[in-house]
Amino acid sequence: MTVRRLAASAYVPLGRVHPRVSRVGFGGYRVDDRSDVHREALREALVAGVSLVDTSTNYADGHSEILVGEVVRDVVARGAARRENLVLVTKAGYVQGSNQREAVRRARAGTPWSEMTEYAPDCWHCISPDFLRDQLTSSLERLAMPKVDVLLLHNPEYFLTDAAHRGVPQGEAREAFYDRLARAFRHLESEAAAGRIGAYGVSSNTFVVPHDKEDAVSLERVLASAGPGFAVVQMPFNPLETGAKEPLHTADGRSVLDVAKNAGLGVLVNRPLNAFSARGLVRFAAFQPDVLRELGHTADWDAERMMPLASYLDAEFRTPAGADATLAQRTLLALLGTPGVDVALVGMRRPAYVRDVLGAFA
Ligand SMILES: NC(=O)c1ccc[n+]([C@@H]2O[C@H](COP(=O)([O-])OP(=O)(O)OC[C@H]3O[C@@H](n4cnc5c(N)ncnc54)[C@H](OP(=O)(O)O)[C@@H]3O)[C@@H](O)[C@H]2O)c1
Numbered sequence: 001m002t003v004r005r006l007a008a009s010a011y012v013p014l015g016r017v018h019p020r021v022s023r024v025g026f027g028g029y030r031v032d033d034r035s036d037v038h039r040e041a042l043r044e045a046l047v048a049g050v051s052l053v054d055t056s057t058n059y060a061d062g063h064s065e066i067l068v069g070e071v072v073r074d075v076v077a078r079g080a081a082r083r084e085n086l087v088l089v090t091k092a093g094y095v096q097g098s099n100q101r102e103a104v105r106r107a108r109a110g111t112p113w114s115e116m117t118e119y120a121p122d123c124w125h126c127i128s129p130d131f132l133r134d135q136l137t138s139s140l141e142r143l144a145m146p147k148v149d150v151l152l153l154h155n156p157e158y159f160l161t162d163a164a165h166r167g168v169p170q171g172e173a174r175e176a177f178y179d180r181l182a183r184a185f186r187h188l189e190s191e192a193a194a195g196r197i198g199a200y201g202v203s204s205n206t207f208v209v210p211h212d213k214e215d216a217v218s219l220e221r222v223l224a225s226a227g228p229g230f231a232v233v234q235m236p237f238n239p240l241e242t243g244a245k246e247p248l249h250t251a252d253g254r255s256v257l258d259v260a261k262n263a264g265l266g267v268l269v270n271r272p273l274n275a276f277s278a279r280g281l282v283r284f285a286a287f288q289p290d291v292l293r294e295l296g297h298t299a300d301w302d303a304e305r306m307m308p309l310a311s312y313l314d315a316e317f318r319t320p321a322g323a324d325a326t327l328a329q330r331t332l333l334a335l336l337g338t339p340g341v342d343v344a345l346v347g348m349r350r351p352a353y354v355r356d357v358l359g360a361f362a
Pocket of ligand 1: 026027028029030054055154155203204205234269270271272273274283285286287288291328345346347348349352353354356357
């Protein structure tokens with residue numbers, strides 16, 4: 001089955017980054033160049049007109065970036081997409097897996113990356129300029145490209161969470177945090193000037209929590225130290241985790257989506273189909289037959305599970321989807337109908353997911 005190309009209505013401008021990006025982006029979490037299924041899914045998405053791909057240094061320990069580089073170069077070489085129409089986003093900050101082993105090696109050799117947050121035994125974090133310089137070099141090597149369009153600091157709030165665990169007073173922790181961000185941004189301005197990145201920004205899970213929470217990242221304060229290259233933010237947003245649109249993120253009662261839009265930023269939302277509730281993970285999408293078999297459930301069980309989720313969506317959001325739309329399609333259209341949201345990043349790592357997601361725009 002071939003994929004239909006996305007309609008013109010499935011594109012919007014992404015702030016100052018690009019005049020036209022697809023409203024769904026390919027989410028690169030849990031994709032790997034060693035999987036033919038993931039390769040085919042990304043290829044189909046790009047050929048059908050998906051024009052934004054989100055990856056990170058730590059996704060599949062670098063193998064997500066390798067996959068993105070390989071598939072993008074192949075699709076462009078075959079003339080099925082034009083590089084200048086694509087927006088490739090990667091992120092830096094996590095120190096895990098082989099990156100963590102390198103951090104340990106450097107520390108032992110007496111040349112550590114500076115300002116390391118040793119958050120947990122298997123998860124360190126860093127945004128110092130020397131670290132970011134090295135990370136970008138490694139990302140460009142894995143992508144096999146001279147430049148990435150957007151580099152995001154990946155969940156910099158680890159510093160705040162760690163400081164809170166260690167009992168550092170909130171005011172002191174925040175001063176140190178925004179000071180580190182300002183230095184990271186100055187470095188990223190120099191990377192933009194050198195042509196290794198097009199723009200930069202921040203992806204934070206705590207953009208969406210109330211502004212007085214200890215680990216909250218304030219987009220207002222972030223913008224106060226950002227330079228002209230700061231152009232994109234990313235945050236979680238799904239039917240049960242709707243914090244992004246709540247008026248809780250500034251002292252005068254604005255939402256992070258309002259602040260982002262007023263600043264002319266491009267807004268990417270992540271984890272649109274995977275919602276965490278008090279009762280655990282709720283999936284706003286059907287399960288594939290093989291996954292259902294593994295779980296010991298039937299398609300009828302899944303249909304019954306999804307019914308109340310579809311009713312909830314119709315009640316909470318004005319879902320502009322037809323009656324026969326799948327749950328994933330209804331969910332994405334509902335989220336994309338929220339003012340301020342430009343692109344939903346979807347973990348469409350199987351060709352069947354790509355076809356389902358793109359069917360929302362048929
Ligand atoms: N902090 C951050 O910066 C951050 C955090 C989270 C995510 N992200 C970005 O956002 C992207 C999306 O998040 P996500 O991948 O965690 O979650 P998601 O897009 O909400 O998808 C959740 C899961 O749903 C399944 N799925 C996707 N499309 C489907 C479809 N059409 N029908 C049925 N099932 C479908 C996949 O599960 P299976 O493959 O397991 O079946 C997928 O992993 C990530 O890939 C990443 O690029 C960024």
